[in-house]
Amino acid sequence: xxxxxxxxxxxxxxxxxxxxxxxxxxxVVEGIDGSGKxxxxxxxxxxxxxxxxxxxxxxxxxxxxxxxxxxRGKKKNLFSPTTFSLIHATDFADRxxxxxxxxxQAGLIVLADRYAYTAFARDAARGCDQAWxxxxxxxxxxxxxxxxxxVDIDTAVARITxxxxxxxxxxxxxxxxxSPDPITSFRIFQTxxxxxxxxxxxxxxxxxxxxARSVVEQQRxxxxxxKPILKGLRRAHAERPSAGSARLATARIA
Amino acid sequence: MDTRFYGAGLAKLDVGxxxxxxxxVVEGADGVGRSTHIELLQGWLExxxxxxxxxxxxxxxxxxxxxxxxxEGHSFDRTTMSLFYATDLADRLEHEIIPAxRSGFVVLADRYIYTTIAxxxxxxxxxxxxxxxxxxxxxxxRVFFLRLDPDELIRRTLRRGGELDYxxxxxxxxxxxxxxxxxxxxxxxxxxxFDRMAEQYGYTTIDASRTVEEVQAELRREVAxxxxxxxxTPATDVADD
Numbered sequence: 001x002x003x004x005x006x007x008x009x010x011x012x013x014x015x016x017x018x019x020x021x022x023x024x025x026x027x028v029v030e031g032i033d034g035s036g037k038x039x040x041x042x043x044x045x046x047x048x049x050x051x052x053x054x055x056x057x058x059x060x061x062x063x064x065x066x067x068x069x070x071x072r073g074k075k076k077n078l079f080s081p082t083t084f085s086l087i088h089a090t091d092f093a094d095r096x097x098x099x100x101x102x103x104x105q106a107g108l109i110v111l112a113d114r115y116a117y118t119a120f121a122r123d124a125a126r127g128c129d130q131a132w133x134x135x136x137x138x139x140x141x142x143x144x145x146x147x148x149x150x151v152d153i154d155t156a157v158a159r160i161t162x163x164x165x166x167x168x169x170x171x172x173x174x175x176x177x178x179s180p181d182p183i184t185s186f187r188i189f190q191t192x193x194x195x196x197x198x199x200x201x202x203x204x205x206x207x208x209x210x211x212a213r214s215v216v217e218q219q220r221x222x223x224x225x226x227k228p229i230l231k232g233l234r235r236a237h238a239e240r241p242s243a244g245s246a247r248l249a250t251a252r253i254a
Numbered sequence: 255m256d257t258r259f260y261g262a263g264l265a266k267l268d269v270g271x272x273x274x275x276x277x278x279v280v281e282g283a284d285g286v287g288r289s290t291h292i293e294l295l296q297g298w299l300e301x302x303x304x305x306x307x308x309x310x311x312x313x314x315x316x317x318x319x320x321x322x323x324x325x326e327g328h329s330f331d332r333t334t335m336s337l338f339y340a341t342d343l344a345d346r347l348e349h350e351i352i353p354a355x356r357s358g359f360v361v362l363a364d365r366y367i368y369t370t371i372a373x374x375x376x377x378x379x380x381x382x383x384x385x386x387x388x389x390x391x392x393x394x395x396r397v398f399f400l401r402l403d404p405d406e407l408i409r410r411t412l413r414r415g416g417e418l419d420y421x422x423x424x425x426x427x428x429x430x431x432x433x434x435x436x437x438x439x440x441x442x443x444x445x446x447x448f449d450r451m452a453e454q455y456g457y458t459t460i461d462a463s464r465t466v467e468e469v470q471a472e473l474r475r476e477v478a479x480x481x482x483x484x485x486x487t488p489a490t491d492v493a494d495d
Contacts, residue, residue, distance in 0.1 A: 065320070065323075065324045065327070065330070065334065065338075066320060066338070068319055068320045068323060069316060069317050069319070069320035069341075072316065072319070072320075073316050076315075078315065078316045078345070078349075079316075080264065080265070080266065080267065080344070080345075080348050081265040081266050082264045082265050082267070082344045082348070082390050083316060083341055083344045083345050083348070085265075086337060086340050086341035086344055087316075087317075087341050089337045090334055090337040090338045090341055093331060093333040093334040093337050094331060094334040096333070097331035097333065097334060098329075098331075126265060126266070127265040127266045128262075128265040129261070129262030129263075129265065129389070131262070131386075132261060132262050132386065132387075132389050132390070135383060135386040135387065135389075136337070136387060138380075138383055139333050139383075176266075
């Protein structure tokens with residue numbers, strides 16, 4: 001077989017360290033909870049669409065195949081670090097096959113909210129063997145751009161407790177019995193995840209962004225980083241004047 | 255590294271210094287008689303005073319329903335499938351197999367990692383990747399591979415009014431336009447993988463073309479040698495059951 005293989009390879013070479021060679025582009029965001037990565041990715045998506053690009057979006061833990069299992073496991077607290085890691089790899093494999101490769105092959109921009117690096121950081125923080133986790137994700141396509149939104153733990157805690165929703169059980173690492181208090185547990189667990197992320201960022205050459213800055217500042221930097229990798233990519237309606245919608249998208253984040 | 259596992263083992267799971275029980279695996283294709291022989295072994299061992307538990311693929315509380323649903327959909331990518339089955343085994347190791355072994359049970363496993371490695375490998379996945387994936391799996395005390403020629407397997411399945419199963423025929427990988435040829439090709443490939451792994455994983459190949467009594471007698475001899483050679487006295491012979 002010539003060209004990139006869609007799944008784990010017989011040769012034992014590591015896909016995640018090799019360029020995919022498909023016509024599309026894969027952009028992923030990483031970071032701990034409260035780093036602002038999802039907000040930034042959603043703004044980027046709006047912007048890219050307004051610029052006339054064909055964009056598809058996929059997020060961590062969303063495959064219909066494992067949904068039932070994940071829900072059951074979380075509800076009944078059935079997960080161990082190993083099965084939690086495996087079920088997320090299963091989820092990823094299914095999305096890689098259905099939601100990541102086809103749009104890349106068709107020449108779209110694929111935006112992924114979390115990628116294999118999340119597993120490298122989180123599962124390692126849960127005590128899983130690093131080499132084992134990396135082997136599991138060998139089949140993953142290397143992104144064209146991986147952005148790591150780095151925030152310190154205080155900023156993340158402030159954002160999470162200050163607004164939106166209550167802490168999720170596994171994101172707070174409550175399964176590890178670190179502390180009966182969710183906030184304390186989150187702090188201890190996510191500090192570990194942060195340390196792992198820093199190693200991962202270096203090992204895989206992720207681009208680090210300062211997630212503590214304002215939303216607008218981050219979005220401007222993100223667009224600047226994205227621009228060069230879009231060269232040569234087809235736009236669905238490049239001929240249409242897009243200044244208006246682009247201004248709209250900019251206005252929304254300002 | 256804990257040599258009781260194929261690799262790094264299970265994170266955060268205290269296996270203790272000793273697992274007094276014995277994990278015994280019976281492998282082989284559907285229709286080869288695995289469940290019959292496991293049932294017979296279980297009855298025999300319990301009659302001898304052993305505590306016995308049995309387990310098998312896709313029986314975990316966590317993944318059973320999910321895997322069944324995915325198989326119904328027929329849109330089950332090979333990597334996804336391998337990882338889902340690995341999740342199933344990890345869950346059973348943590349919640350059934352290791353707790354039973356800790357309590358001194360004989361655990362009879364109806365298939366183990368070898369079937370899922372063979373399935374993935376036949377579908378083009380890297381064998382090393384599969385082997386490393388199962389680094390969390392406990393090394394069994396003994397593995398018996400019930401080996402049967404695919405032609406004989408087909409005749410056995412069909413003469414009992416059975417059908418050639420979609421997945422056991424590898425219909426998802428397009429080996430042949432018809433079910434019979436697909437089944438035969440697929441089972442031949444699977445058999446090739448099992449033969450290849452026999453040395454690597456050190457399992458005992460049992461000729462399953464013989465009668466149930468003959469095969470069961472051989473299994474009992476092997477199991478007795480492992481657990482307690484005095485089980486082999488004439489009084490416990492198969493014929494006296």
